[in-house]
Amino acid sequence: MKQNLGKRIAGIMMSAAVLFAAAVPVQAAGNSAVTVQIPVTQEFTVSGTEETDGEFSYLLTGIGGDAPMPAGSVENVWRFSVADSGNVRIPIEFTHAGVFTYELRLDGNKAKNGYTYDGRIYTLSIYVSNVESGLAADLIVQNENGDKASEIVFKNSYTAQDAGGQITSGKGNPQHGSGGNVKTGDTRNMIPVFSTALVLSAWIIAAVLKKRAEYECE
Numbered sequence: 217m218k219q220n221l222g223k224r225i226a227g228i229m230m231s232a233a234v235l236f237a238a239a240v241p242v243q244a245a246g247n248s249a250v251t252v253q254i255p256v257t258q259e260f261t262v263s264g265t266e267e268t269d270g271e272f273s274y275l276l277t278g279i280g281g282d283a284p285m286p287a288g289s290v291e292n293v294w295r296f297s298v299a300d301s302g303n304v305r306i307p308i309e310f311t312h313a314g315v316f317t318y319e320l321r322l323d324g325n326k327a328k329n330g331y332t333y334d335g336r337i338y339t340l341s342i343y344v345s346n347v348e349s350g351l352a353a354d355l356i357v358q359n360e361n362g363d364k365a366s367e368i369v370f371k372n373s374y375t376a377q378d379a380g381g382q383i384t385s386g387k388g389n390p391q392h393g394s395g396g397n398v399k400t401g402d403t404r405n406m407i408p409v410f411s412t413a414l415v416l417s418a419w420i421i422a423a424v425l426k427k428r429a430e431y432e433c434e
Contacts, residue, residue: 248350252342254306256320257369258298264376270300272333272372273323283316284308295323298370310344310353317341322370330377334370336360 260270278285278292286294286308298304310316318340322333341356357365 249309249311250344250351250353251307251309252353252355254308254320254340254355255303255368256298256306257303257367258301259369259371260301261371261373263374266376268374269328270372270374271297272370273297274370275319275321275323276306277319279317279319282314283318284310308342310342310351313344313346313351315341315343320368322372330374332373332375334372336370338365338368 254276256274258272260272262268262270274296276286276289276294276296278289281292283292285292286306288294294306296304296306320338320340322335324333324335327333337360339358339360339362341358343354343356345352345354357368359365
């Protein structure tokens with residue numbers, strides 16, 4: 217009777233141990249880790265000849281509080297910069313299986329005149345799973361509409377401006393609407409017209425006086 221009771225207690229303890237093991241995230245064999253490289257591309261175009269600042273700042277935010285972050289992150293937010301047209305890879309190390317979500321967007325707190333900023337927001341889902349060799353990871357990228365994206369691209373640009381903040385053309389000349397139109401208040405182009413009219417008037421007056429003199433002589 218005592219032997220049967222001992223066997224029953226041992227069976228219950230074994231079952232409890234199996235359930236506990238299933239509830240805890242399983243570490244890869246040998247405490248191995250997997251590093252995911254998140255590729256980010258920036259395209260920067262310039263219209264004008266002025267010197268521009270092509271460096272833009274971005275924010276990678278971990279969602280849920282349990283997402284591993286790159287070194288140097290503060291409160292689940294990592295700031296990084298990309299200069300001109302270039303590519304970067306964001307490394308994140310994972311040490312156990314799970315699903316981890318991030319949000320990637322441009323840091324728009326430093327907007328400057330003449331610059332156009334890409335407002336796209338990407339959602340990154342990283343699926344980390346246990347395999348025989350340790351850990352494996354898959355990256356899924358979605359745009360702000362929830363559609364799957366094949367790449368992460370931000371397109372920023374700069375259009376030259378004059379001193380008054382007016383947008384200028386690629387050669388640095390102000391755009392004033394349709395080409396060839398005379399600006400309001402500009403009388404320089406009217407001088408030739410006035411000169412021609414004055415000469416014509418003097419010629420007509422002289423002709424009239426000459427005709428009158430000939431008539432009186434008769």
